Amino acid sequence: MTAPPELRDTTVLAINPMQPDSSLIEQAAAILRHGGLVAFPTETVYGLGADATDENAVDRIFVAKGRPSTDPIIVHIAALNQLEQVALDIPQLAYQLAERFWAGALTMILKRAPTIPPNVSATLPTVAVRMPSHPVAHALIAAAGTPVAAPSANTFSRPSATTTQHVLDDLSGRINMILDGGSTPIGVESTVLDLTGQVPVVLRPGGVSLEALREIIPDLQLKSKYLGTDTLAVSPGQLIKHYSPRAEMCLYADEHAGNAMIAAAYERLAHGQRVGVLLLNSETTLWQSLNVILEALGDTLEEAAARLFAALRSLDSQGVDVIFAHGYERDGLGAAIWDRLVRAAEGRVIV
Ligand code: TXA
Ligand code: MG
Numbered sequence: 155m156t157a158p159p160e161l162r163d164t165t166v167l168a169i170n171p172m173q174p175d176s177s178l179i180e181q182a183a184a185i186l187r188h189g190g191l192v193a194f195p196t197e198t199v200y201g202l203g204a205d206a207t208d209e210n211a212v213d214r215i216f217v218a219k220g221r222p223s224t225d226p227i228i229v230h231i232a233a234l235n236q237l238e239q240v241a242l243d244i245p246q247l248a249y250q251l252a253e254r255f256w257a258g259a260l261t262m263i264l265k266r267a268p269t270i271p272p273n274v275s276a277t278l279p280t281v282a283v284r285m286p287s288h289p290v291a292h293a294l295i296a297a298a299g300t301p302v303a304a305p306s307a308n309t310f311s312r313p314s315a316t317t318t319q320h321v322l323d324d325l326s327g328r329i330n331m332i333l334d335g336g337s338t339p340i341g342v343e344s345t346v347l348d349l350t351g352q353v354p355v356v357l358r359p360g361g362v363s364l365e366a367l368r369e370i371i372p373d374l375q376l377k378s379k380y381l382g383t384d385t386l387a388v389s390p391g392q393l394i395k396h397y398s399p400r401a402e403m404c405l406y407a408d409e410h411a412g413n414a415m416i417a418a419a420y421e422r423l424a425h426g427q428r429v430g431v432l433l434l435n436s437e438t439t440l441w442q443s444l445n446v447i448l449e450a451l452g453d454t455l456e457e458a459a460a461r462l463f464a465a466l467r468s469l470d471s472q473g474v475d476v477i478f479a480h481g482y483e484r485d486g487l488g489a490a491i492w493d494r495l496v497r498a499a500e501g502r503v504i505v
């Protein structure tokens with residue numbers, strides 16, 4: 155393997171997200187083939203890509219993100235025939251799920267093939283695989299001619315990046331290139347489904363809903379500290395810090411917690427704190443008379459998912475001391491949103 159391109163600055167190439175220019179894609183693909191790092195838009199969040207078959211390139215991802223080597227990375231493919239290149243003993247169910255949900259926001263955990271070096275999977279015998287639908291991601295992986303290992307393109311434990319500016323804020327000067335295809339449409343990461351155990355288990359709710367998965371897997375299990383009633387029994391110290399804003403999060407479980415939140419916000423303001431609030435458009439009038447920074451997430455769960463990480467980052471950059479937020483419905487994308495909110499709050503939920 156030749157030496158990776160020298161890392162001086164991060165090149166940003168603006169690219170049409172619907173019809174990506176093939177000469178721009180080729181520039182990015184060449185960097186991947188030489189062991190470099192390229193951030194690119196997917197339909198969920200921006201990914202930070204490296205050649206998944208190149209152990210040294212994958213190591214560079216961990217370094218750039220400050221990610222512990224114990225946290226495994228998803229391998230992205232452009233065509234179904236690449237699945238056999240990265241995974242072994244693929245069950246029939248995986249093909250059924252691929253037929254229904256690929257290309258798209260579903261990641262499947264399978265047995266790892268020897269072409270994928272152990273550091274991709276933090277030495278686990280398994281590999282997480284996803285075929286993204288975003289035209290830029292698809293074109294890049296196809297042009298690279300290799301599966302692409304890509305975690306979310308953020309510094310470890312920060313909210314995932316949904317715009318090029320977010321990627322630059324975290325990784326400028328640490329990666330070779332960003333393909334700027336604008337905002338990522340879904341805004342939360344893929345659903346991670348483990349197919350290597352006795353029963354299929356969702357490890358992370360995401361862009362494909364649990365309800366949709368249950369149509370194919372009626373006995374689907376969910377392994378989440380965050381979605382059951384046991385959420386509140388978990389001590390924050392046991393939780394991984396993830397998706398965290400720098401500010402303290404005050405997360406209310408009840409979607410009708412508006413009045414309690416306003417009372418608590420008054421108290422913070424009286425103590426001279428800067429207060430940020432995450433809410434739906436319909437809730438903004440309640441808060442208008444308070445001297446708080448409002449981040450309206452839109453009218454629907456789809457809009458809220460798309461704006462969530464940008465809103466957390468925006469409040470952080472405005473230097474708020476505390477962020478107030480509450481839960482929404484837990485159906486559909488609501489499960490993924492609630493999971494991200496609880497993680498941002500490091501497991502502390504107010505009932
Ligand atoms: O939507 C997404 O999934 C984005 C885009 C870029 O594809 N990627 C993403 O990657 O969110 P990352 O690294 O931020 O999250 C990957 C998740 C982690 O929770 C990781 O622990 C889990 O997938 N994972 C990866 N490989 C695994 C494996 N072999 N076994 C269990 N979990 C795995
Ligand atoms: Mg991530």
